[in-house]
Amino acid sequence: MHSCALCTLGKAYSGKVKGVTLSLKKSVAIPIEVDGILPESVLGKEPVEIASFKVFVGNESADLGDVFEVKYEGDEALIFEGELKHVKGIGEGMTSGLIMVEGDAGMHLGQRMKGGTIVVNGNLEPRCCCEMSGGTVIVKGNAKAMLGSPLPGNSKGMRGGMIMVFGSVGNRVGEGMRRGLIAVTGDAGDFAGANMIAGTIVVFGKMGLNAGGGMKRGSIVSIGGTDRVLSTFGYSCLYSPTYLKLYFKYLWDRGFPITDEIFNGLYRRHVGDMSSLGKGEILILENS
Template sequence: MNPLTFTLKTSLQQRLDLSALTPSTLQDKSLSDINALELPYGNRLLRVDAVFDVVGDDAQQIIFNADCNKLDHIGAGLTGGTIEIQGSVGAYLGRDMRQGTIKVFGNTDVYAAAGMRGGEIFIQGNAGDFLGAARASERQGMRGGRVIVTGNAGHRVGDQLRRGIIVIEGDAGDYCASRMIAGTIAVFGQAGRYLGYGMQRGTVVLSRPPAHLPATFNDCGKHELLFLRLLGKSLQYPNCRIPSTLFSAPVQRFAGDLATIGKGEILVAG
């Protein structure tokens, strides 16, 4: 069987909602049925075959050959299978996904992994603002699973993160881990200003001191934490560039945000 492959064949002027193109919704559908599906495009609908050339027959392996930041909601509600994207994509990648794997060989726009509950997302590029964060009117962000970003991430990474792991090999923008409820965020580049603003619980691991830390974090001194070795093992993934020694050295621990319940921690290597 060959992966079900969607190749973008036209330029887009409006945003296109691809939430209907997941393994569970396409399973047992013929190519003619898939081509006839209608996708929200601005204030109207477009057939799949008006946008993509579609080949293949294995809906459990979906490939998008597309480099367009107007392709939104890819992998929304994913419950299994794999989605691979060759190129950059738009907003809400992996929204509310439960299981499965999404791989992006490019950049993503805002709100990737919003509402994610399980599975894995690998972004071989940069992620936009609000990675794993709560959407407007929601009280919780990402609630499970794992997100790996090999490049940089924008502002508000993990805003109101409830559960799960976010790993950023590059830099993170301002307000990383803001209002964080629980979970783990690891940043191995430079974290921006106001790190952990309003943080309640959870753990942030840094390879270098942040650009700014709110005064409401308490310096608890240096510690050698055995659980970090277990955490280091859980963070490993194919082609991981994170040095394993990072999790065996003593860390500087900061507790906060003391303006809230103050049960979060920021661990700075070195």
């Protein structure tokens, strides 16, 4: 079994998507907050009405049309274009539909998302997909720290849905994760799955230090290995998990690089974190 990363995604989103395009008029360092600008609230409306929606530029309210050029070509998707690193809250609270981001995206993308699909043709800033409970986020670049983590003051992070990153991720990916799947083709930073309650994280590259610290349940899978497993995890066995093959088939269909070695290989199972409930597991491909 093998695949070329992004092949399936290329088929799924081939051709031009006809939708409402919001093109950022001017690149600024001041944060622009677009929470509430969602497919379910925008699609089907006239451009003049869309342009009258309110956004925040810094701490001041402004019309959407003052910040973005609005172009209507159809109702298939809501499309963001431009230098969007300082545009926050894209897809926040989204329940349905499709958002396409052509470029890098700012913080809080997909925050508390409940449904629908977000495709990012670029990189993500920190604290994206925090506390999402449904839907799918596809990132064709890298994602920074705290992807799928809890918001400040909360203990539970991602509660459902799927995040697919065709690049690397920063520290604390999946922190406090309750349900769902996070899959990463590249490397992951330190503390992946820290305080994890349940769910699954699959890292195809190398995993950083202290993965699973404080985890109660759930599975963290490392294909590229790690320099150190926490001492509060106990070695259990070397085996080929049947359930993992179901995940690999699912990810292969979505463009992840599943080789025969990954699919049929043996995995070292470490159980922990014994400093917590201790019913989680870290699976590391043998000879990685």
